[in-house]
Each structure stands twice: as structure tokens, then as C-alpha cells.
Amino acid sequence: MIVLLQPGDASAGQGKRLAEAEQHHLRVRRARDGDPVELRDGAGLVGKGRLVQAGRGWQVEVETAHVVGRPAAVMLAVGAGDRERFEWLVEKATELGVTSIVPIETERTAAVATRLRAPQVEKLRRRALEAVKQCGAVWAPEVDEPEPLVAFLARPLQGQRWLADATGGAPGAVGSDAVVALVGPEGGLTDAESAAALAAGYRSVRLAPHVLRFETAAVAIAAVVAAARSTVPGGAND
Numbered sequence: 001m002i003v004l005l006q007p008g009d010a011s012a013g014q015g016k017r018l019a020e021a022e023q024h025h026l027r028v029r030r031a032r033d034g035d036p037v038e039l040r041d042g043a044g045l046v047g048k049g050r051l052v053q054a055g056r057g058w059q060v061e062v063e064t065a066h067v068v069g070r071p072a073a074v075m076l077a078v079g080a081g082d083r084e085r086f087e088w089l090v091e092k093a094t095e096l097g098v099t100s101i102v103p104i105e106t107e108r109t110a111a112v113a114t115r116l117r118a119p120q121v122e123k124l125r126r127r128a129l130e131a132v133k134q135c136g137a138v139w140a141p142e143v144d145e146p147e148p149l150v151a152f153l154a155r156p157l158q159g160q161r162w163l164a165d166a167t168g169g170a171p172g173a174v175g176s177d178a179v180v181a182l183v184g185p186e187g188g189l190t191d192a193e194s195a196a197a198l199a200a201g202y203r204s205v206r207l208a209p210h211v212l213r214f215e216t217a218a219v220a221i222a223a224v225v226a227a228a229r230s231t232v233p234g235g236a237n238d
Helices: 022-028 083-095 118-135 149-153 191-199 216-230
Strands: 002-006 015-018 036-040 045-054 057-067 073-077 100-105 160-169 179-183 203-205
Touching: 002 022, 002 083, 002 118, 022 057, 036 057, 073 083, 073 216, 083 100, 083 118, 083 216, 149 191, 160 191, 160 216, 179 216
Parallel strands: 002 036, 073 100, 073 179, 160 179, 160 203
Antiparallel strands: 015 057, 036 045, 045 057
16 A cells, blocks of 8 residues: 655654545555555655554654655646546556646647646646556656647757657657657647747657547657666666
8 A cells, every 4th residue: 555745754763644635545445553555755755664543543654765766757748628638648647657747728729618727737736646656656747837839849848859740750769868748639739830849849750540639649658658768778667
């Protein structure tokens, strides 16, 4: 069983009271005093501890704790379409080791009534932490507030830059380089937006023989990078 602590809040020999969400989770799981648990905080912590019942609540006695360095960067910049589908994307991206997710405001997202908006971002961050507990990941991705495409393309980002495009070429070798992948919303980027991305140094990449929904394309990119890095010395699994 995995429990979450606050980032930077654990060292061996300490006792830490758990947040209310974790208390609820333990009640649902019918945890018992002395149960062993694994510790995560979504910011690199890997540890072990034991549950201690404190009154009607729980704390954890930390037995071991160390911090694992952040993995090589994988940034998904994705059209801020339907918020429920975006939540699913965040969960799967966490499982696949994505380090950063940026919802992008484009011409076509403006017309989506259920599009992701800034007030929903905190919920996405919680979803990422829940995914950490489910899959045992060490780092949760950073989730930014929605950003206009023009502003995002002006960022001085390093590494390989991909533009998901059904007419593009194969992704090619990944290695341990940072990867920044831009995925349009439902209906894709407009011709003008795609041209702006290409002018900013993005390379068209084809992910499948068919047109993909935005969340599928984003997860496909994350899977390509995760699979490639799993066999590279110094990659995400080392």
C-alpha cells in the first residue's frame, strides 16, 4: 500500500500525520496499526514506513526515505479540449513518466463548451498524485494552467520538439534528450497554427496509421518515449 506525504516532509525516524485524503483512503482500505506502507510525495521521495494509529486518525513512522532525481524531461503541450478526457490523459501520462503537461489554448479549443479552464487545473494535479499512488511512480508531472499557443511557442525550450501530425514522419531515436511534444485539440491545429509550430522548430511526427483523438495522441507520444528510454543507459528506468 502506498501513502502520500507532503513534498520534502520525510526523513528516517520521523513520525508524520497524514493528510485527510490519506486518512480516508486508509479507512476505506481497512488499514491496521503496524501495517507496512510505501511512501511517495510526487516529488522524488521513495521510502518505507509503518502505520501508527493516533486516536481516530493515522500517522506513519518513516523507516527509510531518499529522493530520486527527476527523470529526463517529457513535456506534453496539448490542446485544452474536453476536461474529462484531459483528466484521463493526465492519469496515463503520469504512469508513463511524463514530467510536464501544458494545456494549450488554440483557435479550436475556444469553441469547446467543456474545455479545460484554469479553475480545473488543481483537480488535474490531484489526479496526477492519485496516479502516483496507483502505479508507484516517483515523480508526478507538473501541470500548468492553460496557455495560449502563441505564448507557448515563444518559450525557449531545449531538446527534440515534435508536432503530432497524421502527415508527419516517424518519431525517430529518442535517447535521453528532452522531448517536447505539441498535440492539437479535437479537429487539430489550424493551418496557420501548424505553420507557426513548424517555424518555431517543431518537427511533424506521425504516431499511427489513423487520425487520433487528442488524448490518444498525447498518450501515444508518452508511450513511445517511455519505451525508448527503458532500454537506454541513464534513461527513466535506471
